Amino acid sequence: xxxxxxxxxxxxSKKKTKKQKSAGAGAGGPGVGxxxxxxxxxKAYGKxxxxxxxxxxxxxxxxxxxxxxxxxxxxxxxxxxxxxLQMLSAMVHERRTSKRLRSLIGEAEADKKVRxxxxxxxxxxxxxxxxxxxTRVPTELVAxxxxxxSLGMAAWKEARAKSDFGMFLPWLKKTVExxxxxxxxxxxxxxxxxxxxxxxxxxxxGMTAARTExxxxxxxxxLAPLIARVGGAPRKPDTGPxxxxxxIERQKxxxxxxxxxxxxxxxxxxxDESAHPFCExxxxxxxxxxxxxxxxxWADAVFTALHEAGHGLYEQGLPKGEHFxxxxxxxxxxxxxxxxxxxxxNLVGRSRAFWEWATPLARKTLGGGASSLTxxxxxxxxxxxxxxxxxxxxxxxxxNLHIMLRFDxxxxxxxxxxxxxxxxxxxxxxxxxxxxxxxxxxxxGCLQDVHWSMGMMGYFPTYTFGNLYAAxxxxxxxxxxxxxxxxxxxxxxxxxxxxLRANIHAHGRxxxxxxxxxxxxxxxxxxxxxxxxxxxxxxAVYGV
Numbered sequence: 001x002x003x004x005x006x007x008x009x010x011x012x013s014k015k016k017t018k019k020q021k022s023a024g025a026g027a028g029g030p031g032v033g034x035x036x037x038x039x040x041x042x043k044a045y046g047k048x049x050x051x052x053x054x055x056x057x058x059x060x061x062x063x064x065x066x067x068x069x070x071x072x073x074x075x076x077x078x079x080x081x082x083x084x085l086q087m088l089s090a091m092v093h094e095r096r097t098s099k100r101l102r103s104l105i106g107e108a109e110a111d112k113k114v115r116x117x118x119x120x121x122x123x124x125x126x127x128x129x130x131x132x133x134x135t136r137v138p139t140e141l142v143a144x145x146x147x148x149x150s151l152g153m154a155a156w157k158e159a160r161a162k163s164d165f166g167m168f169l170p171w172l173k174k175t176v177e178x179x180x181x182x183x184x185x186x187x188x189x190x191x192x193x194x195x196x197x198x199x200x201x202x203x204x205x206g207m208t209a210a211r212t213e214x215x216x217x218x219x220x221x222x223l224a225p226l227i228a229r230v231g232g233a234p235r236k237p238d239t240g241p242x243x244x245x246x247x248i249e250r251q252k253x254x255x256x257x258x259x260x261x262x263x264x265x266x267x268x269x270x271x272d273e274s275a276h277p278f279c280e281x282x283x284x285x286x287x288x289x290x291x292x293x294x295x296x297x298w299a300d301a302v303f304t305a306l307h308e309a310g311h312g313l314y315e316q317g318l319p320k321g322e323h324f325x326x327x328x329x330x331x332x333x334x335x336x337x338x339x340x341x342x343x344x345x346n347l348v349g350r351s352r353a354f355w356e357w358a359t360p361l362a363r364k365t366l367g368g369g370a371s372s373l374t375x376x377x378x379x380x381x382x383x384x385x386x387x388x389x390x391x392x393x394x395x396x397x398x399x400n401l402h403i404m405l406r407f408d409x410x411x412x413x414x415x416x417x418x419x420x421x422x423x424x425x426x427x428x429x430x431x432x433x434x435x436x437x438x439x440x441x442x443x444x445g446c447l448q449d450v451h452w453s454m455g456m457m458g459y460f461p462t463y464t465f466g467n468l469y470a471a472x473x474x475x476x477x478x479x480x481x482x483x484x485x486x487x488x489x490x491x492x493x494x495x496x497x498x499x500l501r502a503n504i505h506a507h508g509r510x511x512x513x514x515x516x517x518x519x520x521x522x523x524x525x526x527x528x529x530x531x532x533x534x535x536x537x538x539x540a541v542y543g544v
Contacts, residue, residue: 001279001308001311001341001450001451001459002279002280002314002315002331002337042108042111042113044104044110045108045113045114047107048107048108048124049123049325051100051101051104052127052325052326053325053326054095054325056324056325057283057325058088058092059088060282060286062085062088063280063283064282065085065088067280068081069081069085070274070275070276070278071290075154075157078150078154081150082147082150082151083147085146085150086144087143089145090142090143090146093137093139096130096131096134097131102131105124105127105128105131108124109124109128118510119510122509122511123323123327123328123509123510126327126330129205136185136186136187141178141181145178145455148178148455149454151171152172152453152454152455153450153453155171155453156171156450156452156453157275159442160275160443160447160448163447164442165442165446165447168447168453169421171453172420172453173421175452175453175455175457176413176457178455179455179457180414182199183195183196183198184198186199186201190206191206191208192208192209193209193210194209194415196209196410196414196415196457199414200212200458201458202458203334203335203461204335204461204465204513205333205512206512206513207335209411212461215464215465215527216404218527219527219530220400220401220404222527223397223400223401223534226531226534226535227385227397227398229542230397230538230542230544233542233543235542236384237380237381237383237541237542238377238380239384239386240381241299241372241373241374241377241381242298242378242381242382243297243299244296244298244368244369244372244373245295245296245369246295246296246298246367246369247295247367248293248295250366250367251293251297252293252301253365254298254301255271255305256271257361258302258306258358258361259271259312261491262306262313262344262348262496262497263313263493264313264316265287265316269286269287270288271288271289271290271305272290273290273291274290274292275292275450276449277289277291279311279312279341281315281316284320284324287315287316288312291308292304298362298366298370299381302349302358302362303349306345306348306349307342307344307392308341309344310343310345311341313497313500314331314340314504315331317497317505318330318505319508323508326508327508327509328508328509328510329508332508332509332513333465333513334459334462334465334466335462335465335466335468335469336469336516337462337466338462339465339467339468339469339473340470340500340504341466342466342467342470343470343500347470347471347474348493349382350379350382350396351379351488352379353484353486354489355378355379356375356488356489357488357489357491359373359374359378362378383541384541385397385398385541385542387435387436388435388437389431389437389445390444390448391403391406396533396534396537397538398435399463400463401434401435403460403463403464405427405431405434407460407461408430409423409430410457410458414457423446424445424446427446428445431445465525468525468527468529469517469525470530471530471533472517472526472529473500473503473504473517473520473521474529474533475521476503476520476521476522477499477503481495481496484496504516504520
């Protein structure tokens, strides 16, 4: 999960000309780096981007303190940290909504040179969108949400450790209350009909709850027979290889080796630990992610690291060097961001080709019982389909059911149809209905995710959007890299990353998410590639 991404927004650009299409991602054309966009399109535009950079530098301090809070900060410092983040969030918001910034935006929009520069005009379009949304939310509310988020996370950590929902309930109520206020200030986006739409639009611009439901409902219907097929399969994979006991320090070494191999720049990043893994990128040359470890969870540590490193690779691939503080150096949407993490975690990390390379490395690095690991055995073990309580440990087939549950519940809380106090009971009932599981305690149920403690409502659907985008990008990549499996089996991940850099990362927010999808793949967003991937995986592992 990219933690700071909650502050970023995007929107669809206007219909592209043939010239724009030919230079776009689908044609392997240039991104925003270099060319005219590397220099200010005009004096007014130069002043505007300089002002935005100052706000971004200040926000980077806020992001660094937030990272520190979840990794190494003493728990007794939570009160002061809440004040620090409250103050900084107000300062950043004031800079991003100032009269001076409004004036500079107007001057840049009136400049013909800016309008003729494709990158600058796209950047300005997104700057105007950001300004419009930010100015609708009072600084006082922004500051209050930052304070509540900081204190709420501290309360969530303790409540989760003790499996005591009552300890977190006051903060959940606060989160819902503040998000409802924020949504009312933002107003319903184009096509929106409910408060939740305003929140979802911040993470996945242009998406609404109704459209999300229209995407999720048929997908759920297509997942059901896959789950049933697995349930009736005569051949079941042995999951033991994924749970071999191993030294945690050796697991950390393996994680560093794997993430470095796929291209994560450890000179411009670092890996730490936290209760809930996340990725944070305060600015150029500084991308951090956290992981978690347990003695029998070496495989989970690898997949969690691949997921967060996927976020990190996207952040490291965005054109921040020249454009830090500008939308053109930001992620398009959280769905696209999640497509990068889910791609590296699942489409790369759970492939047979990956384990042809990674199994010898795991045997050597982990030592002990890992000497018995085989590529076939690990591949089958990590692709077993089995309903579980924990979302981030779920298999690819059942994972999206976890997301659909969270989407339904947070949407209901924002609408006022679900009292936060009733969340555990409703959560547990849905887990029984959807996955056939009886939740034994809240730690394994409604307390498992950090998002609501952070004040993030409207985020969860982007995980499934990410799965859909990832599968569609993966099929398009296969056409450009027909020898991809052979390369992965040799530990050669550079061509995969290079394709993502050119086709996804380099463009920042130049295009909207669905627009980029069609540009790269030649087709609108569809569930078909994901279902094809899952069907092939089930056949390979279960023989059905």
